[in-house]
Amino acid sequence: MVAKTLISAAALASVAIAGPINLARDLKEYKTDVEIHSSCNATQRRMLEKALADTFEVATFAKEYVVTNGAEDPVFQKYFGKEKGAYSTVVGVWDSLLTSNKEGVLLRCDNPDGNCGQPSWRGHWRGDNATSETVICDLSYTDRFYNEYFCMNGYTVAGSPLGTHWSIDLIHRMFHVPAVTNELVGHYSEDYASALELAEHNSTYSPMDSDALQAFAAHVYAVEVAKGGDACIGQPAEAHDDSHAASSSASAAPSATSSAAQSCHTHADGAVHCEDDHADASTTAAAQTSDANAGKDCHTHADGTVHCV
Ligand SMILES: *[C@@H]1O[C@H](CO)[C@@H](O)[C@H](O)[C@H]1NC(C)=O
Ligand SMILES: *[C@@H]1O[C@H](CO)[C@@H](O)[C@H](O)[C@H]1NC(C)=O
Numbered sequence: 001m002v003a004k005t006l007i008s009a010a011a012l013a014s015v016a017i018a019g020p021i022n023l024a025r026d027l028k029e030y031k032t033d034v035e036i037h038s039s040c041n042a043t044q045r046r047m048l049e050k051a052l053a054d055t056f057e058v059a060t061f062a063k064e065y066v067v068t069n070g071a072e073d074p075v076f077q078k079y080f081g082k083e084k085g086a087y088s089t090v091v092g093v094w095d096s097l098l099t100s101n102k103e104g105v106l107l108r109c110d111n112p113d114g115n116c117g118q119p120s121w122r123g124h125w126r127g128d129n130a131t132s133e134t135v136i137c138d139l140s141y142t143d144r145f146y147n148e149y150f151c152m153n154g155y156t157v158a159g160s161p162l163g164t165h166w167s168i169d170l171i172h173r174m175f176h177v178p179a180v181t182n183e184l185v186g187h188y189s190e191d192y193a194s195a196l197e198l199a200e201h202n203s204t205y206s207p208m209d210s211d212a213l214q215a216f217a218a219h220v221y222a223v224e225v226a227k228g229g230d231a232c233i234g235q236p237a238e239a240h241d242d243s244h245a246a247s248s249s250a251s252a253a254p255s256a257t258s259s260a261a262q263s264c265h266t267h268a269d270g271a272v273h274c275e276d277d278h279a280d281a282s283t284t285a286a287a288q289t290s291d292a293n294a295g296k297d298c299h300t301h302a303d304g305t306v307h308c309v
């Protein structure tokens with residue numbers, strides 16, 4: 001007893017010397033919302049506000065689905081596997097996205113790094129230049145869709161690009177901002193099919209895999225909210241695709257394929273990450289834009305890699 005008291009007294013003393021962590025602290029300023037920078041004009045601001053509302057709606061449904069249906073749920077297991085830690089990790093990721101302090105987290109419209117000039121870039125994370133900032137390029141405003149569009153015009157979760165909708169695209173972009181999930185979420189798969197493959201055979205990283213999380217959120221929204229059923233989930237592109245068959249495998253080389261149907265972004269480490277855009281870029285984008293490269297969507301990661309979706 002005496003010894004224990006002495007030890008804790010000594011421990012307290014050493015803490016006091018090391019730093020006053022037990023003193024009451026001023027709380028940091030807390031912001032619930034992502035800021036839209038002054039470089040965005042009235043139209044861009046209105047569209048981004050709607051896109052952010054869509055983002056929070058989708059993330060909220062994703063989290064509610066997980067906490068309601070639990071870790072045994074087949075949709076949960078399809079994307080995140082069966083490991084013990086998956087449930088709390090996934091709940092934590094959605095909760096972090098929704099409630100982490102958004103102080104400094106910013107969407108801007110002024111192309112400060114010059115990346116929007118690259119063909120087909122729809123936006124990028126600023127990486128080391130400003131880790132909490134995301135640039136949204138002009139192309140985003142012409143070929144992203146709001147949540148109401150889910151399951152319309154041939155869109156399927158499995159067969160269309162993950163970033164078809166603003167909501168899923170911004171979820172992806174928010175995952176790159178370190179403050180949002182404390183850098184937990186990363187890219188462990190390359191596309192929808194490889195995310196499912198990971199969940200089935202090697203699911204340790206599935207709960208923190210950006211694509212798995214995005215696809216799960218899209219799946220839940222498509223079924224629970226858009227009421228699209230199996231038809232809106234669809235099949236991974238490989239199963240029925242022709243033209244992309246060669247490049248759509250899980251290990252598709254990041255940059256070798258020159259296809260306009262690829263979407264790339266740069267990671268903070270400098271790596272370029274590209275994904276096949278097996279979407280109906282023709283169906284969806286053509287309606288609104290004539291851009292021939294609309295299938296490509298890239299952003300830069302903090303490590304400098306470019307990731308295209
Ligand atoms: C906002 O900027 C976009 C892209 O530059 C432009 O097309 C649009 O006309 C602008 N809107 C307003 C209200 O200035
Ligand atoms: C950071 O800024 C430099 C210089 O403007 C630019 O070359 C680089 O591409 C930027 N990095 C990112 C991730 O945009």
Ligand SMILES: *[C@@H]1O[C@H](CO)[C@@H](O)[C@H](O)[C@H]1NC(C)=O
Nearest residue numbers: 188189198201202203204205
């Ligand atoms: C499992 O996935 C991780 C992360 O993608 C990868 O590094 C590892 O090589 C994979 N292991 C097997 C056996 O495929």
